[in-house]
Amino acid sequence: MAAAPLDLTPPDAATEQAKQTTSSPPTPHKLRLHARLTRHRHLRWAVPTAVLVVAGGGLTAVLSPHSPAPHDGAPAFALVVVQNKVAIGPSTLTEDSTPAYLSTKTVSRCRIRHCMLADTTMTSGAKLVATCWTRGETLTNADITSAGINHNPEAVSSDRWYLAKWKDGRTGYICEVYIAPPYRGGMGLNRCR
Secondary structure: OOOOOOOOOOHHHHHHHHHHHHHOOOOHHHHHHHHHHHHHHHHHHHHHHHHHHHHOOHHHHHHOOOOOOOOOOOOOOEEEEEOOEEEEOOOEEEEOOOOEOOEOOOOOOHHHHOOEOOOOOEOOOOEEEEEEEEEEEEEEOEOOOOOOHHHOOOOOEEEEEEEEEOOOOOEEEEEHHHEOHHHOOOOOOOEOO
């Protein structure tokens, strides 16, 4: 087997030759080759990046069949934090004794109306991935029987419901009165179809 010829060019001459090669104007062939190599270099990362997005736990909400395709610059999903608290009197906001949950309909009292999504109970601080929002029954977090409730700044009513993804892939609705204030208002998401 023949050995490859050794490059016996002195280092200074090789450096000078490289400078002359790189300083010459590129030919159309070199430009096309550079464009093709650049395109392939970027494509090398496209597939692993897509796999990482699909494999990411909460990010699988992008693939939800119930969520609309993003348009007009709206995000495909948003993280929302549960605030399962009740407003009482003129200033109290305390954890509700009944846990929040996802429902299959945008109506109140799904626990007794058979529209609660089983095994989705949660307390304040739980994080959900919301994919869109819609309108439903108006709910409130206020104890309307408590004195001074009309002056409580934490009391809120809303008919906006988020469609959210549970950790096992199921989706259900939660009214935004059970979502922390910074995450209300639709989060820039599209309306559910």
